[in-house]
Amino acid sequence: MTSDKGDRSAGTAEDARVARTRADIARAAFGVLAREGSDAVTHARVAEIAGYSKTTLYSHWPARIDLIAVALDAIGELPHHERSGDLRSDLIGELRMFRAAVIDFNLDRILAGMAQWASVDEMRQIRDKINTEGQRPLRLMLEEAFAGVELEAAVSMLAGVVACPAIMFGTLPEDDTIASAVDIVLRSAR
Amino acid sequence: MTSDKGDRSAGTAEDARVARTRADIARAAFGVLAREGSDAVTHARVAEIAGYSKTTLYSHWPARIDLIAVALDAIGELPHHERSGDLRSDLIGELRMFRAAVIDFNLDRILAGMAQWASVDEMRQIRDKINTEGQRPLRLMLEEAFAGVELEAAVSMLAGVVACPAIMFGTLPEDDTIASAVDIVLRSAR
Numbered sequence: 001m002t003s004d005k006g007d008r009s010a011g012t013a014e015d016a017r018v019a020r021t022r023a024d025i026a027r028a029a030f031g032v033l034a035r036e037g038s039d040a041v042t043h044a045r046v047a048e049i050a051g052y053s054k055t056t057l058y059s060h061w062p063a064r065i066d067l068i069a070v071a072l073d074a075i076g077e078l079p080h081h082e083r084s085g086d087l088r089s090d091l092i093g094e095l096r097m098f099r100a101a102v103i104d105f106n107l108d109r110i111l112a113g114m115a116q117w118a119s120v121d122e123m124r125q126i127r128d129k130i131n132t133e134g135q136r137p138l139r140l141m142l143e144e145a146f147a148g149v150e151l152e153a154a155v156s157m158l159a160g161v162v163a164c165p166a167i168m169f170g171t172l173p174e175d176d177t178i179a180s181a182v183d184i185v186l187r188s189a190r
Numbered sequence: 191m192t193s194d195k196g197d198r199s200a201g202t203a204e205d206a207r208v209a210r211t212r213a214d215i216a217r218a219a220f221g222v223l224a225r226e227g228s229d230a231v232t233h234a235r236v237a238e239i240a241g242y243s244k245t246t247l248y249s250h251w252p253a254r255i256d257l258i259a260v261a262l263d264a265i266g267e268l269p270h271h272e273r274s275g276d277l278r279s280d281l282i283g284e285l286r287m288f289r290a291a292v293i294d295f296n297l298d299r300i301l302a303g304m305a306q307w308a309s310v311d312e313m314r315q316i317r318d319k320i321n322t323e324g325q326r327p328l329r330l331m332l333e334e335a336f337a338g339v340e341l342e343a344a345v346s347m348l349a350g351v352v353a354c355p356a357i358m359f360g361t362l363p364e365d366d367t368i369a370s371a372v373d374i375v376l377r378s379a380r
Contacts (some may be wrong), residue, residue, distance in 0.1 A: 111302075111358065112301075112302040112303070113302070124360060127358070127359070127360075128359055128360075131359060149364075149366045149367050149370045150370045150373075150374060152363070152367050152370070153351060153363075153367050153368075153370040153371035153374060154371075154374060156350055156351045156354045156355055156363065156371070157347035157348070157350055157351055157371055157374065158347070158350075159350060159358070160346055160348075160349060160350010160351065160354045161346045161347055161350065163353070163354055163358070164346045164349050164350045164353055164354070167301060167302070167353070168301065168317070168321040168325075169317070169321060170314060170317075173342070173343075173346065174339075176339045177339050177342050177343050177346070178343075180339045180342070180343040181343035181344075181346070181347055183340075183378075184340060184343060184344060184347065184374070184375060184379075185347075185374060185378070187377075187378040188373075188374040188375070188377040188378040
């Protein structure tokens with residue numbers, strides 16, 4: 001072995017360790033955020049849940065906002081509906097996945113928490129990135145039927161069928177409400 | 191004057207004084223909520239803004255949630271669009287009023303704050319009442335074109351055109367996005 005190769009192996013092992021730590025912390029921080037709200041995402045609480053020392057957390061993520069950012073990264077990896085090719089059933093499937101994420105991850109509380117934090121510039125950027133990524137599959141589907149300003153309207157309208165009752169009333173739409181919303185939008189496109 | 195009449199006058203004067211205090215406190219509490227967020231709605235801060243003693247506030251509204259509730263009552267009195275009879279322009283007008291309320295009263299932050307507080311049962315009831323009242327004019331208009339589950343979907347979709355970008359991205363729809371959303375819904379109804 002050359003020392004060059006040795007260095008590279010050491011680098012890789014180190015990278016893998018950092019990546020594992022990051023994944024552990026992200027999972028723990030997201031769990032605290034989803035279950036206990038953004039106020040609970042502190043170095044002490046996340047260290048406790050993840051089984052790491054507070055010192056380790058502070059060395060990688062010095063500020064609380066760093067912990068919240070790493071937690072929110074997990075939202076970018078939420079599951080989405082797998083396309084079948086039929087636009088109506090794909091839209092319904094994607095909105096049901098969004099509804100499931102609201103239930104499984106208390107996404108309504110997370111969205112509400114992010115909105116309240118949005119005066120912090122860094123938080124606003126994180127939020128915009130997450131919501132843009134979250135809406136992308138829905139947007140790609142609707143691009144088959146709408147363009148321009150009608151596309152913007154249609155994305156907000158269908159996201160709103162799940163998000164509005166969740167945030168305004170703490171309720172979620174039934175299957176038939178989701179299907180009706182998709183039908184209203186698609187009838188209009190044809 | 192009979193003593194009966196005298197008593198009634200005293201009662202009326204007392205009632206008027208209490209009503210005036212209540213209106214002053216509601217306005218001050220709503221202002222603090224809209225400008226500074228729900229965490230700032232404390233007896234000390236509202237007393238300071240309203241020019242009343244903390245003792246007066248504690249005697250009428252013993253808990254912080256009472257102050258938040260009285261602040262939120264003010265949302266029930268937000269302005270709505272005056273009906274012209276033309277459904278399309280009435281829907282557009284109502285959504286523009288909703289958009290104006292988001293700007294003028296930081297309604298997105300208030301909605302987000304209410305969602306975060308919703309684990310408190312009393313808070314959830316207040317929120318549901320306010321949101322139901324807030325949506326009523328939109329719902330009444332849409333009842334001219336939709337019924338049943340499609341009506342539920344249409345209300346969430348049109349409310350979502352304003353609420354979703356506000357809560358998810360801190361942005362508001364342009365006039366043409368609002369008009370497009372109304373057209374998508376109305377084309378589908380005809």
